[in-house]
Amino acid sequence: MAGSREVRNKIKSVKNTQKITRAMEMVAASKMRKAQDRMKKARPYGEKIRNVAAHMSRANTEYRHPFLIERDTVKRIGIIIVTSDKGLCGGLNTNVLRKAINQMKAWQADGEQIEVCCIGNKGLGFMSRIGASVTSQVIGLGDTPDMEKLIGAVKVVLDGYTQDQFDRVYVFYNRFINTMKQEPVMEQLLPLTDERMQKEDQTNDKPKATWDYIYEPEAKPVIDDIMVRYVEALIYQAVTENMASEQSARMVAMKAASDNAGSVIDELTLIYNKSRQAAITKELSEIVGGAAAV
Amino acid sequence: MGTIFHLDIVSAEESIYSGPVEFLVAPAQMGEVGIYPRHTPMLTRIKSGMVRIKAQLKEEELIYVSGGMLEVQPDIVTILADTAVRSHDLDEAKAIEAKRAAEEAMKSKESELDYARAQAELIEAMAQLAAIDKLRKRGH
Secondary structure, X not given: OHHHHHHHXXXXXXXXXXXXXXXXXXXXXXXXXXXXXXXXXXXXXXHHHHHHHHHHHHOOOOOOOHHHOOOOOOOEEEEEEEOOOOOOEOEHXXXXXXXXXHHHHHHHHOOOEEEEEEEOHHHHHHHHHOOOEEEEEEOOOOOOOOHHHHHHHHHHHXXXXXXXXXXXXXXXXXXXXXXXXXXXXXXXXXXXXXXXXXXXXXXXXXXXXXOOOEEEOOHHHHHHHHHHHHHHHHHHHHHHHHHHHXXXXXXXXXXXXXXXXXXXXXXXXXXXXHHHHHHHHHHHHHHHHHHHHO | OOXXXXXXXXXXXXXXXXXXXXXXXXXXXXXXXXXXOOOOOXXXXXXXXXXEEEOOOOOEEEEEEXXXXXXXXXXXXXXXXXXXXXXXXXXXXXXHHHHHHHHHHHHHOHHHXXXXXXXXXXXXXXXXXXXXXXXXXXXX
């Protein structure tokens, strides 16, 4: 019965694994709900600040912010990669990193220099492994993405842009479509394209105004502040979407793992029963044979 | 129309207030501002403090905001509240910290790299074990 004991141990270990994956699935499911809530709660801010930015781009402002100005030559590119801190969430991080690496190769072929800002442990590990130059990082965001933690890393990139270290900034993250589907996307963050602003400003279709705001205390610092907050809001949204994606991808992956464990257990149980029956049959036939011999 | 305007108070983490109001007082950077409907367009920073709101047929309401931006349009007013305490120096310090962390990670590369390498080795070892397992089964 040595074989059947081995099978029994194997079944036990698979069952234990299944318990873990099932627990992780349930944890991910409850976290997913919260992450989705957060994602939805972050939307009004994004919409409002977009409206303000669109009003501003239409207003006859006395000062045009560098974020709005398209540059002619693009030599250095800054990218922000949003990934999860932990693994076990299916192909989520792999997909977004693959998209990023393909794009980076294309840029490098064009002779452009690339610097990376990593949000999330997985992206950071990957980027330092392939030897990309990482200018800033945020890891260990936990389950609640605090704006406060993102500010520093984002500022490095924005400062890089205003100081002409980058001519363009892109962001990579997983867009949350639904629980079953997440899509890796690349978006141009800077310069903020007119097209993008206009697309987002469908709510308010007034012709280009000749008015300007009253600024307190002055135009420049106020517009600077708004622009920085606008970009931060975009990144914050990307992070919340990525987190919702992470939790739902993990839930799906763990569900698949639990199901697979179930089918492995079924298979092993079948093998176990077969070997048990074979052993009994063997024993019986030995007894019968022995009795016949007597 | 004309006696009320729409007010939205939002922060990056949630929507705090949304609805029609008659009158509003906010702690702007240069001093408190009171806003009635059809105010001239205005953009300003606000300090942390109380925003006083008077909605129709309601008592005055006080909402705390920790600073942010105030945009006034004739019939829409938006307050973009900050969730974090902001100042130029604080932001700068955070940026330096983020940079330093990245540089350190690039220089030593140890923790992540070791972890990544260990993970890769583990995967390889697991694959080898699986292959041995399969071979053994076939041998039986």
